[in-house]
Every structure is written in structure tokens, then in C-alpha cells.
Amino acid sequence: MTLLLQCRDVSKSFNGLSAAAGISLSVGAGEIVGIIGANGAGKTTLLNMISGYIRPTSGSILFNGEDVTGIEPRVLTQRGIARSFQVPQLFLNATVRENMMLALSLLVQPRSKLLRDFGDQGLVEDVDRMLQHYDIQRHAHTVVRSVPQGVRKLLDIGMAICGQPSLVLLDEPTSGVSSDEKHELMRRLMGRLRADATTTIFIEHDMEVVREYASRVVALYDGQVLADGQPGDVFSKEEVLRLIVGKTENAPQC
């Protein structure tokens, strides 16, 4: 298995407060890695560093064998790292369809077509197919400001991964989605990612979801890797049960 992503002893501290303390992690092509951990364990910080949003204080990140530490999200996006957000980052004043059209004009269509008419037919058709795939086409003409959270979540992920990236980072794909919609969302999403054999790293609080979809689980605690391996092995570790699973099950899901 070829290594797609390597994090080597990556640390980040914010004004002396340590958010990640020497995380080492290698992800091979095609893996689907679930990251678990309590709030403040460093999950989002790790994703932020991999996607280039923040620069690690120390350590390095390699993507496809190249050092990409500290490269901006814009460049990494073009190189094939896609990322979705815990709080969907969308264009609130545009419609669902327009949001997807913007994503496609940047990630799928060539840059040379940026001066083409925004509403051109080919683009609209591609977008409608994607909205259909995520089953949100009935919201196509609604302004994002007024669509439900579940739709926003799907749209956010759909926009991030529309360009067939080689690495997908999902920050809590099911947060804010009702529990009965959660499994449907993951089934649809993971079906697509698996079909394309896209390497995926996702942060998730719902252990049931992690168990079902992750091929490998990484447990973070206090900025460090507590356990890393097959879901069965990780979930049977005593520290994981005590420090992460126990806590997240009692704590309100957010």
C-alpha cells in the first residue's frame, strides 16, 4: 500500500496551550480513517494542519511524498486535498444550486472558463446531477440561509469533494444532522468515496458510525495518539473505552 499522507511528530501550541503534542500518523491510499477523541483532543487541529489552515509549531506533513507543511489551503486544494467543515462553510446569500455551481467552476471546470457565462447549460446540468446524487435537488433554488442543517452539511461536503480529490478530510460529517438522517447521509457519502477509492479521514463522535464505516480508527487524547488500528482492536482498549468512548456517550453530542 502506498503512503498518501504522513504526519511526522506534528505539534501545535496556541500561546503555550498545546493542541497537538507530537502526532505521528501515516495513511495509505484507499484507507478510511475515523478519528475519535473528546473535545479538545486535537482532532480539528490535526485536520487544520493537514489542510494547511494552520502551520504546525513543529513536525512535518508529507503528502504524496512531498513536504507540504505550511502550504496554504488554496494550493493544497489544487493538489487534491479536500476538506469539509464542522460548521458548513457556504455562500449563505446564494442558492444551493449556485453554491454547487461555484464549487464546480473552480474545482472541476478549467480555470480558462472562468470568464464564461455563469449560468451556462453544461454547468447547470452537471450541478443538477450532483444535487440529485445527494438527494438535495428539491432545495436547489432555495437560498442557503434558509435550508436545514442536514442539507447544508451535505452541500458543504459535496462542494468539497466534487473535484475528485485524492484525500478527503471530513470534520464531523454527521454533526447537527438528526440521528435518523445520519446513517442515510453516511451511506450515501461513503458509498461515493468508496466507489472512487478515495482516501478519507473523518472526525466522528458517533462510535456506531465510526465502527461501521472506518477501516481504521485513530484515537486522540490530549493532543496525542492514544490508539491506532483496526476498529475492533481500538474499541477494545481499556484507555479508549475509559477516556473517549465513555465520555462521548455521556456528554451531549455536539
Added chain:
Amino acid sequence: MVVTVAAGLMVSAPLFPGWVRYVVQIALAIGLVSLGVMILLRAGLLSFGQGLYYMVGGYSVGFLSRHAGITDAFAATATGIVASAAFAALLGLFIVRYRSIFFAMLTLAVAMIVYGVALKVSLFGGTDGLNVRPTTWLGYAPRGSQLQLTQFQFTVLLTAVLILAARKLLNSRFGKLIEAIHDNELRLEYLGLSVRRSLLAIYVVAGALGGAGGALAAMAARHVDPSFTYWTTSGEFVFVAILGGTGSVFAPFFASFLLEIIRSFAAAWLPDYWQLLLGVMMLALVLLLPRGLWSLARVVQRTFGRTSAPVLLREDART
């Protein structure tokens, strides 16, 4: 529509009295600069210093006429546009790092510094400014009313071309991305777009439009002075852009015509109060039509227009 109106104006030009043509020329020049302000507004940036490019455009014409003896309209406007675009590119490199009030204040500050310098440096002619020699067109050198008529036609033609280009830009994917910058910069970066470079690009476009307006105004008035970059001039462009709204490329022209008409009549009838009139207008607009006068056009369209398919674009500029 642009082509019809432009052609109509150019053909019927001899029917209008000279002062009407002059008012239209100035309104178009101000409209062009304000169109630049409007494009920046779409990205959420308020430039309070577009007077700077108005001045660069104006002085390009002035300097060419005075120091190089070049009076050709094509050469002069091209120089004005290129010079202001170059200025905008240089200044934009650092100015597009800022947003909201910081952007507005920086643009204002730079324009005022240039004003201060221009007043002191004799090259710019001090408060008196420079006179501009009669314009020529590729060797054609009309005089008297024929000169003004040709100038009018040239102004209408150039403005029409620039309006069409601006509309093409705003209706493009890039044009839609500009609006998205206002909404969510983080998402755009994660879609692989350099927000800073995009803003620089439209800042240059706005600067070029400002330069075109300045060049046309200087040729029409046959005069240019440092007040082109004074803050009240810049404020007028902002006034026009907000009065018209960001709904369409025509909106700033609609507003600048209204402003020039009011200015012409109010100066005669209410010489001491006409600014009061502008204030009242602005107040009424902000309270009653916060999206600008152009939103009236939408209301009219919705009321009298035929029922059409769902509107694809929110603020679609195609009319």
C-alpha cells in the same frame, strides 16, 4: 439594449443643445467611475478613493496635451485607462489585504495624500490645474460645436463598450465568485481560489474604469485639476454607486444621470440648498429602497413584465 441606446444617442446627438450633451458626457464619466465603485461593492469593498483614478485618467489627458502635444482621443483615453490600471495594480498589492472600514479609510487616505502632493507640485498646475487642448480623432480636428458633438459621440461609444465589457465580467463565473467573496472567503480558499488575487483583479478593473471616466471628463471640460482626487469627489462616486445600487451595470449610470440633472436644475433654482436636497434623497433612499434605485426597475419588471421562468441568478444583471 446598450447598442440601441448608444446608437440612438449618437445619431440624435445634433438635436440636443450643447449643454445637454455636456451634462450627458459628465454623467457618463461619473457613471463609469461609479461602476468601478459598484463592482468593488459587490465584493463587499467600499472604495472611498476612486477619485484617485479619476485624477490619473484626467491628468493622463492633461499631461499628454501639455507636454507631448498629443490630443488624440484614442491615445489619451488609452493612456488614461492603462495608467490608472497600473496605479491600481501597484496600490492594490497592499490595499486588498484589508477589508471593511480599513479598506475604505486606506483608499481615502491614499487619494488624499496624492491630492496634497498634487497641490504642491507645480507639474500638476496647483489648484488651477491644467487646461486640455481641443481633442482630435486620428487627425480629424473639428472646431466649435462640431468638436463638442464628436466628443459626445466618442464618449457614448466608449461608455457603451465599457458597459458591455463590465456586464460580461459580472455575469461570468468570475463575476459570481466576486460576490461570493463577500459571503465566505474561507470557503473560496478551500475551493482553490486566491481571494487576494481576485480582489486585486477587480480593483484594477475598477481603477481602469475610473481612469476612463477621468479621461472623458477632462476632455469634456478641457480641464483637469487636483480636486479630481479630493475626498468630496470620491464621495460623489460612492453616493452614485449606492444611489443606483449593485443590481445592474446600468444602475450607476441611472443614478449619475439623476444626480447631474438635479445638479443642473438645483444649481439654478436652489443654489444654496442643493446639497441639502442630495442629503434628503440619500436618506429617503436608505430608508425606502436600501438596494438602490435600480430595485425600482425590478419592481416594475415584476409588476408589468410577463411571467417568466424562475430567476436563475439572484441579482442577475441581464436586462
